[in-house]
Amino acid sequence: MLYSILYWENVMYKNNEANSSVRAKRGKKGENLALTMLL
Incomplete structure (x- = not known):
């Protein structure tokens, strides 16, 4: 799910x-958040 x-x-x-x-910065922030959750 996190990968999705x-x-x-x-x-x-x-x-x-x-x-x-x-919006690009917001998307990038969300991407970083997802990476943090994976760790």
């Missing part, structure tokens, strides 16, 4: 990267 969250956050980050820097 990490994958989803990564996809969302890539999709939002070109659209909005704010």
